[in-house]
Amino acid sequence: MPFSSTATIHGDDRLNRVSDVAPPINVSTTFRYDDEHLEPATISTGTHTSDSPMIYSRLGHPNADRLEVVLTEILDGPTVVYASGLAAYHAILIHVNPKRLFQPHCYHGCEAVAKIISRISGMEILPLENLEDKCQSGDLVHLEDPGNPYGEVVNLDEFAEKIHRAGALMLVDSTLAPPPLRNTWEFGADIVMHSGTKYFGGHSDLLSGIVSVRDEKVAQQLRNDRTYLGTIPASLESYLLLRSLRTMEIRVLKQSSNCTRLVEYLASHKDRYNSVVKDIRHASLQKEEFVKKQLPGGYGPVFSLLLFSQEQCKLLVKNTVLFQHATSLGGAESLIEWRAMSDPFANRNLIRVSVGLENAEDLIEDLAGTLEKIEKGDLTW
Ligand SMILES: Cc1ncc(COP(=O)(O)O)c(C=O)c1O
Structure with missing residues (x-):
């Protein structure tokens, strides 16, 4: 589905809980249980969707739900929000858990996150050079396009061909080319991330990260991990980001x-x-x-x-x-x-x-x- 300014403004209308036109900022970390449905917790209690009851704000809260509903529509794939771009990148590495990560010289913070994961898990970090000779099934290839700081692009179609021929996954950090400049799925990405702090936020007043995937089940696994990693964006930031999406x-x-x-x-x-x-x-x-x-x-x-x-x-x-x-x-x-x-x-x-x-x-x-x-x-x- 192409990017739609209507969706940036009305994509979350179904989640209106009050008559306010600008959604309220919900500061509560906890929400009263429904006395009609008193059940013991199960493993899936930590699984929050936009249709779940509110329980505790680390699982989900009203404005984070609204954000994900709008972003899922405008980014054309199930989307999960995080407290920062680096929290989003960390979440991808934790979820994919590759033995080998191919990484360009990219935003220095992403390089630092990969080094932390490598220290913990032994993940090997390799440069992109001669990818076609080295890349294998199960590897993750990280591309930053356009690259920070030059704002130049690499040929994503060419990379996608090599990466998919090897059976590896292609992650594109598309922070410098937000919608509506392009739909990154059209260039072979398997996972798309953005530092939402930048163009989605757009006012230099919030931190956030965004991960889009192809499959809702994967998005749900990311949300479950996020519940326990504690990296959902806070209430005020979620509100600010939602406000920013409108324009x-x-x-x-x-x-x-x-x-x-x-x-x-x-x-x-x-x-x-x-x-x-x-x-x-x-x-x-x-x-x-x-x-x-x-x-x-x-x-x-x-x-x-x-x-x-x-x-x-x-x-x-x-x-x-x-x-x-x-x-x-x-x-x-x-x-x-x-x-x-x-x-x-x-x-x-x-x-x-x-x-x-x-x-x-x-x-x-x-x-x-x-x-x-x-x-x-x-x-x-
Ligand atoms: C390309 C790119 N990716 C990721 C990040 C990290 O995002 P954040 O600062 O929101 O954690 C940045 C930050 O500048 C960036 O430029």
């Missing part, structure tokens, strides 16, 4: 078009900051045919600049006005980050940019204008 389509489309316009401008005026900007990296600058096909709704709103020196990086992030110097991405406000500040493995001359919802021409003036000032020597310490 997701227009936010993501505008962020995508703002970013593409900004990258296009920077690339076509590069001669104005030739001794500052060494390279600009974004999917819109990739020439391969699969790139556009893989992002039919628009390019992701994150791109990177490689500058010539660390001093230039520091000057840039100190002097932009609309682009605030902070980590993270996906919010309404544009952010810029000297990536070395949060990723110990990042190239020291790398600037990551998350494009927000401001006016595109104002963003161009701020970023390109600051680069030009550095080029001319107008900005110094």
Whole structure:
């Protein structure tokens, strides 16, 4: 089913419990039992669905249920929500429990989670190189597409062919290409995850993670594990995320078009900051045919600049006005980050940019204008 803005707003109507148009924030951790149905607990008491009675908020609570109902519809597959993107990634590794994980150089937090699991279970972590020679049945292959921090894509169809030929599973972290930019199932994924903190949340005010699978039974197993791992998003965060879903389509489309316009401008005026900007990296600058096909709704709103020196990086992030110097991405406000500040493995001359919802021409003036000032020597310490 294609992404639908109607579903982002009405997908959870059947779970309305009161007449409020904005769903209430339920702060209770516990819910009164129904006196008409007094039964001893069974193993399945921990199995919560959106039709179950509320018992205890670690199993399920009203706004987490609403979220999952909407997300299941817009992500086109049974979906489970978590307290953060890394909690979601952890849940996938616990559920699949692969002997071997193939992992690219990706968001450093996912690499750290894989190392923890490897320490506990002995799971081997392998790079993606020569996947076709090494990948076997039972392996899990993690792809991050578009990749963080460059915002560039890899050919998912090509990977899917190799992974499925070997009988392995393909996990796509699609955080940088949320709907409606694409439906990741169309490119061979077996599991799709998102850091919901980013475009689903969209306001830099909540943490969340999202896992979509192909089979409701698997989603139920994930929910059962989540009950005991204690990683359901809390009540306020669930409410905030639900609120954010209502505007997701227009936010993501505008962020995508703002970013593409900004990258296009920077690339076509590069001669104005030739001794500052060494390279600009974004999917819109990739020439391969699969790139556009893989992002039919628009390019992701994150791109990177490689500058010539660390001093230039520091000057840039100190002097932009609309682009605030902070980590993270996906919010309404544009952010810029000297990536070395949060990723110990990042190239020291790398600037990551998350494009927000401001006016595109104002963003161009701020970023390109600051680069030009550095080029001319107008900005110094
Ligand atoms: C691609 C990607 N995956 C996963 C995560 C982790 O998400 P969270 O910060 O919500 O735990 C991030 C965070 O930046 C990310 O960029």
